[in-house]
Each structure stands twice: as C-alpha cells, then as structure tokens.
Amino acid sequence: MSGTDTREVDPVTGHDTTGHNWNGIKELNTPFPKLVIWILALAFLYSVVAWILLPAWPTGRDYTRGLLGLDQGTEAVTGFREIAAERQGWLDRFEAPDIAALQADTGLMRQAMPAARRLFDDNCAACHGTSGQGGPGFPVLADGYWLWSGDPAEIALTIRHGINANEESRIAEMPAFNWMSAAERAELAGYVATLPKGDADSDSPAAAIFSENCAACHGDGGTGGLGVGAPSLTDVSVLYGQDAATVLQTLTHGRHGVMPAWAGRLSEAEINLLALYVADLAETKGEVAK
Amino acid sequence: MLRLHYNLEKLSMGLVGAIIVAASIGGLVEIAPLFTIDETVAVPDDLRPHTPLELAGREIYIREGCYACHSQMVRSLADEIDRYGPYSLAGESAYDHPMLWGSKRTGPDLARLGGKYSDLWHVEHLVDPRSVVPASIMPAYPWLARPLDTGLLHDKLATLARLGVPYDEAMIAAAKTDALAQSRPDSDGAEAVTVRYGGKVAVRAFDGDPETLTEMDAVVAYLQSLGTLTEAPYRVLAEDRP
Numbered sequence: 001m002s003g004t005d006t007r008e009v010d011p012v013t014g015h016d017t018t019g020h021n022w023n024g025i026k027e028l029n030t031p032f033p034k035l036v037i038w039i040l041a042l043a044f045l046y047s048v049v050a051w052i053l054l055p056a057w058p059t060g061r062d063y064t065r066g067l068l069g070l071d072q073g074t075e076a077v078t079g080f081r082e083i084a085a086e087r088q089g090w091l092d093r094f095e096a097p098d099i100a101a102l103q104a105d106t107g108l109m110r111q112a113m114p115a116a117r118r119l120f121d122d123n124c125a126a127c128h129g130t131s132g133q134g135g136p137g138f139p140v141l142a143d144g145y146w147l148w149s150g151d152p153a154e155i156a157l158t159i160r161h162g163i164n165a166n167e168e169s170r171i172a173e174m175p176a177f178n179w180m181s182a183a184e185r186a187e188l189a190g191y192v193a194t195l196p197k198g199d200a201d202s203d204s205p206a207a208a209i210f211s212e213n214c215a216a217c218h219g220d221g222g223t224g225g226l227g228v229g230a231p232s233l234t235d236v237s238v239l240y241g242q243d244a245a246t247v248l249q250t251l252t253h254g255r256h257g258v259m260p261a262w263a264g265r266l267s268e269a270e271i272n273l274l275a276l277y278v279a280d281l282a283e284t285k286g287e288v289a290k
Numbered sequence: 291m292l293r294l295h296y297n298l299e300k301l302s303m304g305l306v307g308a309i310i311v312a313a314s315i316g317g318l319v320e321i322a323p324l325f326t327i328d329e330t331v332a333v334p335d336d337l338r339p340h341t342p343l344e345l346a347g348r349e350i351y352i353r354e355g356c357y358a359c360h361s362q363m364v365r366s367l368a369d370e371i372d373r374y375g376p377y378s379l380a381g382e383s384a385y386d387h388p389m390l391w392g393s394k395r396t397g398p399d400l401a402r403l404g405g406k407y408s409d410l411w412h413v414e415h416l417v418d419p420r421s422v423v424p425a426s427i428m429p430a431y432p433w434l435a436r437p438l439d440t441g442l443l444h445d446k447l448a449t450l451a452r453l454g455v456p457y458d459e460a461m462i463a464a465a466k467t468d469a470l471a472q473s474r475p476d477s478d479g480a481e482a483v484t485v486r487y488g489g490k491v492a493v494r495a496f497d498g499d500p501e502t503l504t505e506m507d508a509v510v511a512y513l514q515s516l517g518t519l520t521e522a523p524y525r526v527l528a529e530d531r532p
Contacts, residue, residue: 061326073526074532080371080527126423127407258410265405
C-alpha cells in the first residue's frame, strides 16, 4: 500500500490506478460509467416523483394516497364499465322482449354473432362442446331435438333459470324405479331399447309396465313431447343412451341432470343473445343431423 | 465523484449502518401494514366459513396441487372483471389458512367458479378432462372416487377456530356428521348443515351417489363453493365510483 495522495495515471487508458502495488502489479481505478450513474439518478428521481403522485407509503392504518388519487379497484371497475358501455350500443337491442323478431334482423345478427360465439365458448362450451355437439350427459344443441322447445324465448328461459338448479329452474327428474323387481326392470329396459326401431311389441308385459309407469311423462308409446322434461323415446335424442344396459342403469338409479342458472352471471341481453345463437346452431346444423 | 466514493469506501462501519437503514425501510414498508391488518382488511359481514365437507375438498385441492395451475384471485383489471366477475377482495379469504390466491394460471382462475358448471360436469371433468374439454391439458384425477377420510375433520375445524375462523363448538363437534350429511340431501342431518352454515350451502350428492362419501364429493362441494361465501365483491363492483 502506498500513499493516498500520489496519483498515478496509467499511460495506456488514461485512468488513475488505485495506488495499490503488489510486487509491481497495479490495479486500474476505472471510474463508474457515467451512463449508469445517470440511470441510477433518474431512477431515484422517478421514485421520489412516484411517491408524490401514486399511493406509496404505509402510515399505520392508512397509506399516502398520492396527488393523482389513483385507486386500482376504481381503475378496473371504470375500465370494465367502459367496455360494457361500448357494447351497450348494439347489445341493448337484445333486451327486447320479442327476441324472435331479432332473428329476422340479419344485419344485427351478423354483427352480434362473433360476440355470441365468444360468450358460448366462455360459458356453454365446457358442457355442450365448442360447436354444440354435446358431451357425456350433456345435450347436443346442434341436432334440432329439444326437451322443451327450440324457440329462442324458451331457450332463453332455460339459460336464465337452468334445469334442476334452483326453485325457478325447469324440472327434469327421472325417478329411480329401483322398487321394481330386477326382472321387471330388465324386461322394461329391453322394451325401451327397441322403441326407436319402431318394432316394439305393444302387447308384451313390458309394454303394459311402460304404459302404467312411464307413459305419464314420456307419452303413450314413448313419443314424448309433453314438455315435462321427459324425452321422446322413439327417436335417437335420449341424452344418456338408449341401449338396454344404459336404460337399466337409468331405471335403477334415476337421472337428475343439472344445468346451472345463468341469471346474475350473464345479463338479460347476453342471455337473449346466447339463446339466438343456440337456436341458430340447431337450425343450421340440425337439418344435417336429421 | 471518484474522490467521494474513494473516501466513502473507507468508512466501512458507515456502510454497514447505511445498509441497515436501507433494508429497514424495505422491511418497514412490507411488514408494518401487517400490524394493523385486522383493522385495514374488512371481513365481509356475510362471509361464511367453509363447511367440513368443503374444507376436506380444500385439503384435497392442496394435496393434488391444483393451486400450481389454477389461481383463485380475479385481479383488479377491467378484462379480468369482464371474463371472471368482480375482482377478489382481501376479506374474501380471511378464513383461508393458507390462502390459495396463486399467481400462475396454466388453467383458468377459479375464484368465481361456484355454480358455473353442474356437479356432473365437475365429476366427468376431474375423472377425464378430455371427455368434456377436448383441448384440455389438465391431468385426470380418477382416484378421487375413493372414500373420504373424515377422521381428522374435527381437529382441523378446532385448529382453524383457534386461528380465528368462526367455527363454534357445535360446528366442531358435528364436523364429521356434517360432512356426511352435506352429501346426503335426504338424511336427517342435512337440515342441520344449512342451519349451521347458512341456507345458501349446497346440500347434494355431489358425485351423484348419496351412498358413499368420496373424495369426489368433497372436491366438487369445495369447487361449487368458490366465490359463493360472500356477496361482498358484487357489492363492491356495483358501488358508485368517483
């Protein structure tokens, strides 16, 4: 270590040395790059400005609010309301009570369908599939078969209150017929499985069991269409399957499918929009399926 | 500048002191608010604690590592509100030990999941996610069909009560029977669950079978409870803003 005041300038770089000397080896005292010093100074300056303008320091039960008075929650809600207001221009029209009339307005429908598609993907596709193709225990929406009705207003009612979800929901309850003997159930299941083929024996004992126990909801001969949430058993629309084994399972344990109610989660206009979208799904693809 | 640094550098004890001051400020800003957290974080009046069955589901949610891919916090951003619903409040998870906010979303946020899908959907989806969402990359959890171990529920409620969760003695004593009754809507104890935990508690055979209490019952009950424990976030969203 040599003295502190003897400055020694390195001839090659022009910088000072530290003054340390290890057997003739000296260390350059290269100064800190000016750029870094400036960036550091600016960062300090920015933080001071931010403390003044933005919420920053805790003060026990409160915090310094900042001169701009920004609040992240308010920012978010205001932004959300702006998004909603932008949509309101055309979405408002879907609050109309007669939504079937909207269906005829092709210009409006063309404008709204991309938004409807996104709503469908976000809310409905998990069960009903991205193109309404259904899933295990979840109805196909694109085939033109309806438990209640394909009318947009009726679909909107289903979306609004759901099925078996709360007191206002549509009810679709297949009770368990486990009080029947296993033999009777097997016979009945076999009969129901043959219904879509149209060659079921209407004089068989199973047919008698059917008209006594099942026809009240499923209609005489299982033709359905009574609007009580019981499907027709003569077409291929049964949700859970109509082979004898599946029907036996249905008879033994019953079915109690649930569709959640969307009122509250979605606005009235959004529900109507979705109803029109779903009605359209069935109309455009239903013909092909049939 | 060089001279200043040159001189400062030699004051090693001064440097130690300066480091302590700088680190303390950082600590103060992060730690000090925690001393008043009971007063600054408002617990909503209508916030209910999880039922024993939901709590068991929550433990399974943690055991299976669901939090690694799913957050339970809607951030205060306009597009998050648009997609998921009102942003999450600190008070909503006042009774959660530990909270499961998370920050990584490989799957969607679950904070407002309750009631969005049917129980059957949850069961199908947990057993085989691809059967309902073909593009899903979520792992399957078929083993949730095994019976639920309710042996520790009593102690869990008692522990949480000590941490300030409002489980009263009757709730703790009935932890095991409540868990069973919540999955058996026709049983004698079913009504007691809604008396203890409020009328909005879902009492259903969550996995479709009221006979056996499975881990699936617990997980689905928990998932269906997410975002339904208080209405406070909806009130905050509807508030007038300056």
